Amino acid sequence: MSNPVLEQLTERRSVRAFTGEAVSESDLAEIIKATQQAPTSINGQQISLVVVRDKERIARISELAGQPAIAAADTFVAFVVDFNRTAEAAKLVGTEQIVERSAEGILVGAVDAGIALATFQAAAAALGYGTTPIGGIRRNPAKIIALLELPPRTYPIVGSTLGVPDQERMTQRKPRVPVESFAMPERYDAEKVAEGVAAYDEVLRSWWDAQGLTKMAGYAQETAGVYSRIYYPDVAKTLRAQGFEFTD
Numbered sequence: 001m002s003n004p005v006l007e008q009l010t011e012r013r014s015v016r017a018f019t020g021e022a023v024s025e026s027d028l029a030e031i032i033k034a035t036q037q038a039p040t041s042i043n044g045q046q047i048s049l050v051v052v053r054d055k056e057r058i059a060r061i062s063e064l065a066g067q068p069a070i071a072a073a074d075t076f077v078a079f080v081v082d083f084n085r086t087a088e089a090a091k092l093v094g095t096e097q098i099v100e101r102s103a104e105g106i107l108v109g110a111v112d113a114g115i116a117l118a119t120f121q122a123a124a125a126a127l128g129y130g131t132t133p134i135g136g137i138r139r140n141p142a143k144i145i146a147l148l149e150l151p152p153r154t155y156p157i158v159g160s161t162l163g164v165p166d167q168e169r170m171t172q173r174k175p176r177v178p179v180e181s182f183a184m185p186e187r188y189d190a191e192k193v194a195e196g197v198a199a200y201d202e203v204l205r206s207w208w209d210a211q212g213l214t215k216m217a218g219y220a221q222e223t224a225g226v227y228s229r230i231y232y233p234d235v236a237k238t239l240r241a242q243g244f245e246f247t248d
């Protein structure tokens, strides 16, 4: 591949094995600066980061997420949907903000957080660091909210680990569904998507074998196993407790 940015993006994978070396303060500052330049809906800048470097606090997050791998990271970053910031703007001009009480509000926050997360991960990779997105911060959201001291109108929607990758323990790049069932010309093609799922089920199963994880199921079983239950049952009530409600 001829372009280093494309190469980095195409080769990306989640990193869960770290050496334990520290991320330098100057690198962290550069990664944060790049992340902050990500676009946001209406330039509302309704995303804040809480950067956790205290190892005991990272261990606590690891415990709350139920994921021991998080504790090996040097740094943990929580991506917070932050309509507290925009409420300050509303206050400045004497207006009542209601965006967090609409379905649109939660979509805006989720999209902007995803863009920030992807930017953060790409910036980290550009400096040689490894990351994994952590949806697990929604497993015990009330405790995460308390730990990070998040005010009303904010929500810890996703997190990311950050650390120096242990090259000896890296997995290979994970394959994806066939590209023609991912990007479709002009119109959605449900048949192609179904074919892609069936083909990918086999591909992923073999990939797990090649990683030495022979107990992992294929795409169908893995995905269906999660998506047939409410796997983070505290999300709706903690969203409401933080002031997010679908009143529209």
Ligand SMILES: Cc1cc2nc3c(=O)[nH]c(=O)nc-3n(C[C@H](O)[C@H](O)[C@H](O)COP(=O)(O)O)c2cc1C
Residues within 6 Å of the ligand: 012, 013, 014, 015, 067, 132, 133, 134, 135, 136, 137, 158, 173, 174
């Ligand atoms: C929003 C989001 C949340 C995720 N949450 C977790 C998580 O809590 N723990 C984890 O180990 N991986 C998590 N992942 C990583 C996915 O499992 C991973 O991206 C997927 O298996 C593809 O593997 P790859 O990133 O190595 O290509 C998350 C990914 C995304 C995008």
